[in-house]
Amino acid sequence: MAKPTPLSGFPELLPAQRVVEQQVLDTLRRVFELHGFANIETRAVEPLDQLLRKGDTSKEVYLLRRLHEESAEGHAGLGLHFDLTVPFARYVLEHAGKLEFPFRRYQIQKVWRGERPQEGRYREFTQADIDIVGRDELGFHHDVEVARVMLDALRRLDFLPPFRLQVNNRKLIQGFYSGLGATDTDEVMRVVDKLDKLSTDQVRALLVDEVGLTGEQADACLALATIRSTDDSFVARVRELGVEHPLLDEGLTELAAVVRGCAPLAAHADGKVSIEADLSIARGLDYYTGTVFETRLAGHESLGSICSGGRYDALATDGRTTYPGVGISLGVSRVLVPLLGSGALVADRTVPSAVLVALLDDDAREAADAIADALRARDIPCEVAPSPQKFGKQIRYAERRGIPYVWFPQDDGGHQVKDIRTGNQVDADPATWTPSSSDLRPQVVISPSEETTP
Amino acid sequence: MAKPTPLSGFPELLPAQRVVEQQVLDTLRRVFELHGFANIETRAVEPLDQLLRKGDTSKEVYLLRRLHEESAEGHAGLGLHFDLTVPFARYVLEHAGKLEFPFRRYQIQKVWRGERPQEGRYREFTQADIDIVGRDELGFHHDVEVARVMLDALRRLDFLPPFRLQVNNRKLIQGFYSGLGATDTDEVMRVVDKLDKLSTDQVRALLVDEVGLTGEQADACLALATIRSTDDSFVARVRELGVEHPLLDEGLTELAAVVRGCAPLAAHADGKVSIEADLSIARGLDYYTGTVFETRLAGHESLGSICSGGRYDALATDGRTTYPGVGISLGVSRVLVPLLGSGALVADRTVPSAVLVALLDDDAREAADAIADALRARDIPCEVAPSPQKFGKQIRYAERRGIPYVWFPQDDGGHQVKDIRTGNQVDADPATWTPSSSDLRPQVVISPSEETTP
Known part of the structure; x- marks a missing residue:
């Protein structure tokens, strides 16, 4: 056998690099357990109809077929999971009778996406997710809790650059758009979410030409998206825009609670973690209904958000019972593989032996x-x-x-x-x-x- | 979405069951690291030509295909790994220039086999492997070492039934058959290996009718396979059979060294682990060249061998350099899933919270x-x-x-x-x-x- 060549998109670590990854995973596990999160693992495969429920990701799924299966169409319709949220929702429904709610779980597993490998994107990578799921109801304070738990974990990852947790709230932005008089608030959100790719002028043009907002409405939407603060001062700045709506009020209250709840943790983290209300964050097409999270790694902003999540009013439902949830997912490989690959991080030995x-x-x-x-x-x-x-x-x-x-x-x-x-x-x-x-x-x-x- | 039904062959654990599995995995990791074994993980997929090198397992492989791939034949020829040995051999070849030999590694990962699910067989399961691999050469004492390390780990799994490590040596049996005058010693071994399924008379008939041994030769082969001892007294019993061959001598010396090397550990394990020379063990079609290991769990013998391995003269080779290896693989799911499923083992809480x-x-x-x-x-x-x-x-x-x-x-x-x-x-x-x-x-x-x- 000739020397094998690496498979693009499937990063593999050398022993001294794996030590770093293990220490990160150990810290995550320790902190998640300190906060009462139980560990589960779900099987790597899900029925295809489950995997394709989540909109536009279908192209990324790896299908499975047994080698000697009679026909290509005869397979059981299984694919590898591409995140840990879809399998967790299925796990909750399947095992609901044996779980206690609210159910706090963490899950650290590999996921697979059949997409074209590129900078910071992998076909196999490790995620670390925390979620809290309730039966029929789940108190809002759990939104604050998951943010605090993830910050508590991130601040203990000594050897990684500082993390900035950015929070927004869908109720806030949707309420704001509604208060402005916009009818298709989802569409406004989808367009404003393009601010990371398009210029402000381009987005403004889209809001007017495609969504049908007035210039004044478009300007207000863009003004909202510029607001950022590391405390609850964003509330006053939103109020200054003069828009009123009950959903906006609810979103402002929730977002202020998350920022205030995380502030003490950030203050005692020696700059390792910070919290910021960032009213431009929307999390695109995902089905979040309240709080949304993104996270940037200082000096590595080009990686995008390496730790994201939010509140779902219905993480799962079986028709009779609905399971609301809130969670955050850390892209462990997304953070570590570049730092390990560049040599920025390594262990001081290749064996455990002292x-x-x-x-x-x-x-x-x-x-x-x-x-x-x-x-x-x-x-x-x-x-x-x-x-x-x-x-x-x-x-x-x-x-x-x-x-x-x-x-x-x-x-x-x-x-x-x-x-x-x-x-x-x-x-x-x-x-x-x-x-x-x-x-x-x-x-x-x-x-x-x-x-x-x- | 209706309540999902479990997928046969893909066992999933509830939180209190996962606690048990985590404690087992933690103990394995701790002991393997105490013995200087470095951890690695390999990607879940290997090129199909690698996966099919190992003989008769091809039917068990799960192939991958991206959902929107142009044609069914256009895929990259990737399959999910069905054990951790094939990926490890590939890893050694691919990264040889960056590894130090002898290289001790442990690897705890899931593997997948597309076989029909049945009692004790899963389509997704966790294995824990230790191997030591050398470049060009690897001292025999490493055979003793891997046996000792695995026994040291197994004896610390307090809540599991006792383990019996059974050892044999391919040189011993092949040398014995050669000394008897058999020409196709592989064929003799293959037939004698059927003793767990056929009666002694049936195997004797096959040895005479199919392999062409005399009745006397067949009886000697069957007599060898009855020898068992928990110390090196098996050597004298083999000698009593009156067969002579240099390879037999080498095998006897090696097997005695493994049994003697493990005896002190077994003696201090309060009955948790035992070691036994069992001259019926052959490990079927696998490419072992010396020491072979199997392991039985007391009271659960129907599970078969739950921890197996042995010595390969060529775990991997790139044509210029050969990498001999010796290792053992513990079937973590194979042991735990039945004990968890029956309720024999469970954790006393479903959450980490004290x-x-x-x-x-x-x-x-x-x-x-x-x-x-x-x-x-x-x-x-x-x-x-x-x-x-x-x-x-x-x-x-x-x-x-x-x-x-x-x-x-x-x-x-x-x-x-x-x-x-x-x-x-x-x-x-x-x-x-x-x-x-x-x-x-x-x-x-x-x-x-x-x-x-x-």
Whole structure:
């Protein structure tokens, strides 16, 4: 077999890169569980009719067929999931009788999209989702809760650039458009959402020519979309535009509550996370009905929103019961793969081992294994040298893997351990010696020269 | 949408079941890392020509096709991986220049097989593999090492029934057959391997009629397959059969070394794991060249081998360089899904929360959030009641989820916490109160009445 070539759009990590990803996933899991979110995994496949319910994404789905299936049309109609929301909605309906509501769940899995690979887009990637789903009803305060939980997780990702959570509210913008007198508020929203691709003048022209707004109405819509604030001062600025509508009032109250609820967390995060009401955020065609979230990574704005979500009045429904939900999805691969690929982030070793136990000769293997077992019994990861070589070679073996310590059994039955970074070598007892806690596990290293390269 | 029906062969876990699986996976990861195994994940898909290299499994492969692909034949020829060995071999070849050898890796991922679902067989399931791969050479002692590492992991899975690791060696059986005068030793092995399905008489008839052995040769082959021992006494019993061959000698030495190397671990495992030389084990059509492993779960022998592997002289090769390997693969779903499905194992709560912070009224939410944050700051998972209800209702909310403690803010600004299992209620300070360590995380509960139901 010739050397295989990578598959475009299917990023794979080397061991030292995977350490970074694992630490991110461990932190997410720990924080989500601290907030009472239960973990689930859903199967990778869903019936095609489920996957195609969500509008315009059908082209991205990978279909499955068994190799020796009788005919191409005879397959069971299964496809790989392209997000974790559709499978979660199905899981809630399927298992509703065995779940307690409100149901908080986190889910960290790979998803697949058959789209053309390009910068920051992958065909296989990992997402980390949190959602809270209620039966028939779900208090608004859970919108504040999911924002706080995700901020709490993001602020603990020490080695990543700062995150900015941007929040808006569909009730606010739809109420504003209605208060202005617009009839097709969805259409207004769809056009205003093009502000990230088109100029203000172009969007204004579309609002007038296509949506049929007056110039004055269009200007008000555009003015609304310019409002941003890191506190609830946006409320006064919206009021200054002079539009009135009950739905607008509701949206303003909700958005102010999210921003105020997140502000203390942001204030104590040493700049790692910030919260911003951004009245231009709409989340395009997705079926959100209230709060909407997007998130930017500082210095990597070109990645777009790397953590998005919002409130659905009906995450799922079986006709009799409706399950409202609110959630946020972090694009783990979207954030990490560029930073790992550029070398901006890497672990300081390629193996978990903190210690390499050197091997004097082949007869010494049993004794070396016993030393390793004694260290492992105290949770110190280690490995025994694969073959008896000159000690210099064994030290280089450790160096190439980033293993900080080499353990040398002595001829007299004693032991010494060498920190190969400093050369410092001391007597040690396998039953008591312990490395510093920072040497116990691989550490993530930020390469300053690469840090800003997306 | 009507209530969805489960997909046969795609088992999905409820939150309290997933807790059990997570604890198993956490233990595996911890032990594998203690032994210096680095983690990797490979993409879910491989080119079809890679997947079909391994002989008779082609019918099990799921092919991928993008929904709107121009023609059914125009797809990239990708399929979902059906094990973790084929992808690992490809990963080693693709990234060889960036890996250090011998390379120890563990890999815990889902795999997919398009076979007909039946008892103990799934279309989607999780495997946990460890392998050590060398460049050009790999010392035999690594065979002993992978067996020890897997035993070390299995013995720490407290809540699972005992595991019996059964070992044999292809050199031993092939050398024995050669020493007997058999020419097609692969064919002899293939027929003897049918002993788990056919009677001894039937296998003897096949050896004579189909393979062309004499009755005496066939009897010797069958006698070899009856030998079992938990120490190296099998060597003498093989010698008693009077067959001589250099490959037999090599196989006997290797198998004795594996059994002796694992014996101390088994001896200190309180019966949780045992090791056995079982000279009937052959691992069928797989390309093993020395050590072979199988594993039985006590009381669940009908599951077959739930943890299998062995030595490959060529796990991978690119024509110039050959990568020998040795590894074992644990069928995590194969073991857990039946035990979870029968109710034999479950977690004592459905949420991570150790504490429910009760809510006096809606105005008290901010204070309740502050209590929860104070507990979380000390790594105590908790949640705030979703709505202000009578305290009895809030206690039942906790009960239904298995949350052991309910926190009651007092009117006077003080705090009390109630252990709802005992009813014991005490004053507490959110800055210092800590539950017992066994209450901090969900615990796995073994249901004795269900324990033996596979």
